[in-house]
Amino acid sequence: MPELPEVETIARGVDARVRGDRIVEAWFSGYREPFKTGAAKQAKGLEDKVFLAVHRTGKHIVCELGVGRSSAAGSGEEPTAQWIVHLGMTGRLLVTRPEAPVEAHTHARLRLKSGREVRFVDPRRFGRLEYRELHRAKAFAGAGLEPLTVGEEEFAALFRGRTLAIKAALLNQSLLTGVGNIYADESLYRAGIRPRRAAGRLTRAELRRLRRSLVEVLEHAIRLGGSSVSDYVDAEGVRGFFQLEHNVYQRAGEACRRCGTAIRRIVVGGRSTHYCPVCQH
DNA sequence: CATTTCACCTGGTGGC
DNA sequence: TGCCACCAGGTGAAAT
Structure with a gap:
């Protein structure tokens, strides 16, 4: 679905809604190992992490995660992990009220401390989710150059x-x-x-x-x-x-x-x- | 290596 | 209404 402007719009919207919020519980559908990181490992890694910031790299949405020990969460804390979302053709990353009806093809739900929920919905299943521990892997970087800044x-x-x-x-x-x-x-x-x-x-x-x-x-x-x-x-x-x-x-x-x-x-x-x-x- | 084609999925649309 | 062909914002593996 989305190209750079759509992903930028979504990343900004998600950032504004989840920055500083803590993931209380993570759930993944098990439709296959759709994700670059297995569902169980991903859920385990995400639980109890705090969203420090959400931004865009290429067509990827990159969520910077930390333990959230700083007094003001998200202010200058170094991320320890990343959650990387690629929306494929039909993927959507939504921030909803928990009581909002769960749409068909919902593949991930992150319950947040604030009571909100992050949901990944993707009918065609071309999207990809990845979880990275930054002490074990390098921070995500797109393969190509960013069109907005390339000389x-x-x-x-x-x-x-x-x-x-x-x-x-x-x-x-x-x-x-x-x-x-x-x-x-x-x-x-x-x-x-x-x-x-x-x-x-x-x-x-x-x-x-x-x-x-x-x-x-x-x-x-x-x-x-x-x-x-x-x-x-x-x-x-x-x-x-x-x-x-x-x-x-x-x-x-x-x-x-x-x-x-x-x-x-x-x-x-x-x-x-x-x-x-x-x-x- | 560079380039091209095709499979991966589901759902919507429009023709018959 | 049903059935079918074709189309869809992306990618990565396989073939050429």
Whole structure:
């Protein structure tokens, strides 16, 4: 489901609701070992930990956990563990009242001292949960570079010599982390670049435009709370509004907002791809 | 190695 | 109403 702006929105929402709160009890469905860390081990590790902070890395939500001994919980305490949540296509991380009805496909429930509950719901089960003890493992870091902070030079270097389509390159999480299908299409439209162009053949000017467009599109989407085409709901249960401003994504056959030409849908790297044949070259 | 394809899942939609 | 094909914001393993 969610790409960088949605994950950022969710992480901020969850952070605001759970920071300083203590996990009293953790429950996991046992549908398989869905998680990078086994359910029993994960539950055991999470219980009695305090949420120090929740933030985003790429498309991952990273919860920093500690023992909570500081007088003011969450103020400067060093995390001893991390709970890492990837939402896959349909995952949601909700903070609810405990009496809220438990939805189908709820795979994790963390009961908090405040009485609230954190729930992970994921019908398609593409999501992943991981628990890390920081004295045993390194802190989580995405494989690729963060699109919001990558420099012009580093950005250009990612694509040098590559023959694959620029759209496929944008989706490769080991190059850039956080870009998914919506924002790849939207940023290529904004930059005026066709999705099938070979990544290594883009000119310096095009690479400059692409990086700038990507940052602008992502930041604008974050301001609007992300996109909700079908089932994205943020931590507060409020839907994002960026989908109202999509220029090409899921607009096949509709008029380009700039030139009026019908938006085309093609498949690139196995993913549905949308572009304007006149505005993009 | 780089690149492409496909399996992993459930649910919604639209055609017949 | 039912059945079926196709689609979906992601990834990682297998094939090429």
